[in-house]
Amino acid sequence: MKLLLYSWLVSVVTATDPLQYLNLFIGTVNGGHTFPGATVPHGMVKVGMDTDSPGNHAGYDGEGIYNVTGFSQLHQSGTGGQVPLSNFKLFPIHNCSAFEQCLTTIDSRKTLRHIRPDGSVDDYASPGYFSTNLSNSIRVELTSTRRTALHRYTFPEESTTPRILLDVTNDGQVSTNDITMLIDPETGRMTASGSFADSFGIARYNAYACVDFKGEFSGPVEYGPYKINYPDLWGTDIQQHYYTWGYEHGGLVGFPNSGSGPTTILARIGISLLTVEQACENAEQEIADWDFERVLQDSEEQWLNILGRIQVDTEGVDDNTTTLLYSSLYRTHIAPADLTGENPGWSSSEPYYDSFYCNWDTYRTLFPLMSLHDPERFSLIVRGMIDIQKNEGWLPECREMGTKQFVQGGSHGDPILAEFFIKYQNHTSSLGVSDQDLYNALLADAENTPPNWNIQGRQADVWKEFGYVPSNTMYRGGANTKQVSRSIEYAFDDFSISQVAKDLDKTEDAIKYTSRAGNFMNSWNGNINVPDIEEDISGFFQPRFANGTWNYTDPRHCSIHDPTGSTCFLNAIRRDGFYESSPIVYSQYVPHDTATLIELQGGVDKFIGRLDWIFDNGYFDSTDEPSQQIPFMYHYADKPGYSARRVRETIHKYFNTSLNGLPGNDDSGAMGSYVFFYLAGMYPLPATKQYLLSSPYFPTISFFNPLLNSTTKIVSKGFGSGMYVKSVTVNQIPYKSTCFLDWDVFTTSSTVVLELTDDVEVNCGGSLPPSLSSGGYD
Ligand SMILES: *[C@@H]1O[C@H](CO)[C@@H](O)[C@H](O)[C@H]1NC(C)=O
Ligand SMILES: *[C@@H]1O[C@H](CO)[C@@H](O)[C@H](O)[C@H]1NC(C)=O
Numbered sequence: 001m002k003l004l005l006y007s008w009l010v011s012v013v014t015a016t017d018p019l020q021y022l023n024l025f026i027g028t029v030n031g032g033h034t035f036p037g038a039t040v041p042h043g044m045v046k047v048g049m050d051t052d053s054p055g056n057h058a059g060y061d062g063e064g065i066y067n068v069t070g071f072s073q074l075h076q077s078g079t080g081g082q083v084p085l086s087n088f089k090l091f092p093i094h095n096c097s098a099f100e101q102c103l104t105t106i107d108s109r110k111t112l113r114h115i116r117p118d119g120s121v122d123d124y125a126s127p128g129y130f131s132t133n134l135s136n137s138i139r140v141e142l143t144s145t146r147r148t149a150l151h152r153y154t155f156p157e158e159s160t161t162p163r164i165l166l167d168v169t170n171d172g173q174v175s176t177n178d179i180t181m182l183i184d185p186e187t188g189r190m191t192a193s194g195s196f197a198d199s200f201g202i203a204r205y206n207a208y209a210c211v212d213f214k215g216e217f218s219g220p221v222e223y224g225p226y227k228i229n230y231p232d233l234w235g236t237d238i239q240q241h242y243y244t245w246g247y248e249h250g251g252l253v254g255f256p257n258s259g260s261g262p263t264t265i266l267a268r269i270g271i272s273l274l275t276v277e278q279a280c281e282n283a284e285q286e287i288a289d290w291d292f293e294r295v296l297q298d299s300e301e302q303w304l305n306i307l308g309r310i311q312v313d314t315e316g317v318d319d320n321t322t323t324l325l326y327s328s329l330y331r332t333h334i335a336p337a338d339l340t341g342e343n344p345g346w347s348s349s350e351p352y353y354d355s356f357y358c359n360w361d362t363y364r365t366l367f368p369l370m371s372l373h374d375p376e377r378f379s380l381i382v383r384g385m386i387d388i389q390k391n392e393g394w395l396p397e398c399r400e401m402g403t404k405q406f407v408q409g410g411s412h413g414d415p416i417l418a419e420f421f422i423k424y425q426n427h428t429s430s431l432g433v434s435d436q437d438l439y440n441a442l443l444a445d446a447e448n449t450p451p452n453w454n455i456q457g458r459q460a461d462v463w464k465e466f467g468y469v470p471s472n473t474m475y476r477g478g479a480n481t482k483q484v485s486r487s488i489e490y491a492f493d494d495f496s497i498s499q500v501a502k503d504l505d506k507t508e509d510a511i512k513y514t515s516r517a518g519n520f521m522n523s524w525n526g527n528i529n530v531p532d533i534e535e536d537i538s539g540f541f542q543p544r545f546a547n548g549t550w551n552y553t554d555p556r557h558c559s560i561h562d563p564t565g566s567t568c569f570l571n572a573i574r575r576d577g578f579y580e581s582s583p584i585v586y587s588q589y590v591p592h593d594t595a596t597l598i599e600l601q602g603g604v605d606k607f608i609g610r611l612d613w614i615f616d617n618g619y620f621d622s623t624d625e626p627s628q629q630i631p632f633m634y635h636y637a638d639k640p641g642y643s644a645r646r647v648r649e650t651i652h653k654y655f656n657t658s659l660n661g662l663p664g665n666d667d668s669g670a671m672g673s674y675v676f677f678y679l680a681g682m683y684p685l686p687a688t689k690q691y692l693l694s695s696p697y698f699p700t701i702s703f704f705n706p707l708l709n710s711t712t713k714i715v716s717k718g719f720g721s722g723m724y725v726k727s728v729t730v731n732q733i734p735y736k737s738t739c740f741l742d743w744d745v746f747t748t749s750s751t752v753v754l755e756l757t758d759d760v761e762v763n764c765g766g767s768l769p770p771s772l773s774s775g776g777y778d
């Protein structure tokens with residue numbers, strides 16, 4: 001009945017309740033690293049279960065063999081690198097014979113979950129809520145607001161003195177130092193702080209916590225700090241407890257048993273990046289009423305509000321497909337995290353967003369999806385990014401809790417800001433975004449070389465001098481690696497700036513950055529072939545020296561057929577030139593000028609042949625973002641039916657609603673947004689006004705834009721009879737192309753009708769999607 005709260009939903013006759021179609025456990029085994037705990041959309045606090053799984057990057061693991069080690073307050077979702085955050089674990093201690101006998105270390109306290117008769121773990125998750133039953137019959141439930149978590153522990157009757165522990169030192173990496181921990185003997189309030197290592201960089205951040213308890217009691221019956229397995233009854237200050245770094249430290253409080261039946265204890269834990277006082281204030285302000293159900297309902301409503309903006313007709317659609325759609329959409333609203341009011345770096349009245357992890361992953365699809373249904377949030381993120389640039393000199397790239405982590409490739413704050421500007425330029429002032437500041441921020445990345453381009457900005461001086469990043473530059477300021485992939489990405493970044501310059505009527509700049517966008521060609525070596533194959537596939541992006549001659553990287557390098565079995569993960573000593581994908585994959589990556597790419601690859605037939613060869617030989621890499629657009633690239637060869645076929649193959653093979661339904665890390669929702677677009681029959685071109693079009697998995701799908709109060713609906717005529725788009729009308733008028741839709745279709749409450757056929761040989765209806773060299777972008 002909550003649906004009735006949203007008047008715009010009522011008007012949609014077939015309103016789907018997205019909350020019925022969510023599986024938060026997708027990707028919680030097998031390297032997806034997704035976070036299934038409780039958070040509000042883009043919440044700073046993400047409270048969830050931590051396990052002793054080697055893949056516990058988001059704390060959780062869906063396999064019952066792993067033990068529970070705590071319920072911590074901060075997480076990321078879908079990341080690689082070291083285990084992030086997982087700070088300030090709470091843990092219920094079941095039944096030790098006396099306070100001093102309680103085993104408090106992470107290894108001695110860890111506990112398995114209850115396993116259901118079918119072998120699955122007894123865990124449950126829905127938006128804003130997580131619960132589990134431990135094997136010792138303690139029930140744990142979690143919910144949260146933006147900066148505060150609320151835990152509910154239900155101890156079985158035989159727990160004579162229910163106890164709860166606060167673990168200060170076991171963050172995800174066990175990196176904690178400089179800790180404080182105080183206990184108030186009257187109330188049991190525990191306040192704590194520490195310094196922690198970030199997970200994909202070399203910086204540290206401070207975090208602060210404030211835990212209060214509520215139950216049928218006025219205060220604790222026992223309390224004290226602990227070190228290793230030695231709880232110290234009646235102590236109040238960890239600093240008086242022979243605190244030494246490298247040991248496990250925290251606090252333990254015990255409460256009276258309710259007398260008969262289970263004992264329920266609420267634990268409220270506020271978090272701050274500033275001070276302990278701020279952490280307490282966050283908790284007191286956000287959850288003054290201690291009302292678990294109220295907090296949960298508020299969170300649910302926020303989720304429903306966002307997810308309900310996308311509506312689908314599920315007639316004739318497998319439930320798993322709908323679940324895959326909404327669950328993927330859900331994961332695009334976990335990060336970036338809203339840390340407004342918690343910026344440890346400087347004071348500002350602008351919003352502050354963090355957990356960009358990393359922009360290299362998310363610029364391609366996550367932000368273009370946000371453009372479609374969440375412009376206000378997008379504007380706050382953009383304002384926060386601009387504020388970071390003003391204070392640090394460059395846009396954020398890969399960020400955690402105020403730290404600058406490693407840049408993966410180009411400066412991809414640029415296409416994110418450009419994506420926002422290109423689509424919302426008529427609304428920037430009402431959204432509080434300064435066009436001038438936004439443009440200045442783009443120019444800073446493009447023109448100014450930072451002192452260390454491993455952590456911000458890009459190697460702008462070299463890019464400007466050579467038009468590529470030479471393999472053998474001796475310039476200081478960052479690692480001499482990933483030169484080719486960075487060159488290709490800098491070109492796209494400059495393309496995105498050119499589009500903003502054009503719309504701001506900065507004609508000279510538009511010409512300059514358009515020209516720099518064409519620099520990808522400087523890294524194209526037309527004479528390279530793939531060794532040991534019969535097909536004639538020639539021309540690849542390759543490493544190039546400063547004197548203009550070429551070095552050589554086998555095109556198969558970093559693919560599953562790499563004869564040397566290399567990976568392309570981040571490593572300062574790699575000289576092969578590529579990051580997280582093969583030269584074969586990167587040689588398809590010129591999203592802004594596929595028309596030129598087709599020429600470089602020998603024309604349309606050769607281009608189609610190469611795409612087919614990539615798929616048929618396993619070079620398509622579903623686990624890394626540079627491959628994401630490849631299935632859609634037949635559009636540029638006037639063969640959109642071939643794209644549709646590859647899209648379906650890709651989803652079918654690699655993405656599903658099982659626990660292992662992701663082929664690799666979700667990357668902060670980057671894979672979620674990718675799957676969403678494929679199911680919606682679309683693929684975005686970031687920083688342009690175009691979306692590539694194919695057929696959705698639903699007879700209708702609609703997008704509500706709350707800023708514009710517009711709802712655009714895509715309707716498939718003949719749904720089920722074929723999946724290839726034969727013709728397109730927009731508001732009953734034949735559309736210029738069957739291969740893409742312009743942005744204005746989505747701003748004007750349009751009805752797009754697709755006529756479907758089973759003939760794969762359909763074409764684009766006379767108008768190919770734009771490329772820079774074939775007339776550019778409107
Ligand atoms: C879980 O904990 C138990 C008891 O400490 C231990 O025997 C078991 O090996 C642990 N499981 C894993 C996966 O580490
Ligand atoms: C809990 O502890 C009490 C007191 O030591 C003991 O009598 C009881 O058997 C214990 N229960 C469990 C389930 O361990």
Ligand SMILES: *[C@@H]1O[C@H](CO)[C@@H](O)[C@H](O)[C@H]1NC(C)=O
Pocket residue numbers: 122123124131132133139
């Ligand atoms: C845990 O146990 C309770 C009953 O005590 C049950 O209602 C619940 O469904 C179980 N599972 C989870 C995940 O909470």
Ligand SMILES: *[C@@H]1O[C@H](CO)[C@@H](O)[C@H](O)[C@H]1NC(C)=O
Pocket residue numbers: 422423424425426743744747
């Ligand atoms: C901005 O407004 C103008 C004038 O109404 C319109 O022509 C243009 O399409 C709008 N641009 C965008 C990106 O919505």
Ligand SMILES: *[C@@H]1O[C@H](CO)[C@@H](O)[C@H](O)[C@H]1NC(C)=O
Pocket residue numbers: 472545546547548549
């Ligand atoms: C260009 O530079 C590379 C790397 O330093 C060197 O091996 C090569 O001999 C040079 N070629 C010319 C023509 O200078």
Ligand SMILES: *[C@@H]1O[C@H](CO)[C@@H](O)[C@H](O)[C@H]1NC(C)=O
Pocket residue numbers: 471472551552553575576
């Ligand atoms: C040329 O490429 C090879 C193979 O990747 C690499 O080992 C070598 O260091 C490169 N040479 C230079 C000067 O970067």
Ligand SMILES: *[C@@H]1O[C@H](CO)[C@@H](O)[C@H](O)[C@H]1NC(C)=O
Pocket residue numbers: 652653654655656658660661662663
């Ligand atoms: C689900 O996706 C995963 C990851 O790509 C894959 O390994 C698995 O085989 C798929 N499962 C099914 C039933 O298709």
Ligand SMILES: *[C@@H]1O[C@H](CO)[C@@H](O)[C@H](O)[C@H]1NC(C)=O
Pocket residue numbers: 318320657658659
């Ligand atoms: C739906 O997905 C579940 C896994 O989440 C799988 O067990 C089930 O077989 C799927 N159903 C269909 C009809 O594909």
Ligand SMILES: *[C@@H]1O[C@H](CO)[C@@H](O)[C@H](O)[C@H]1NC(C)=O
Pocket residue numbers: 709
């Ligand atoms: C939004 O549009 C609907 C019709 O699509 C209209 O009924 C409603 O009044 C509009 N709301 C606002 C705030 O303009």
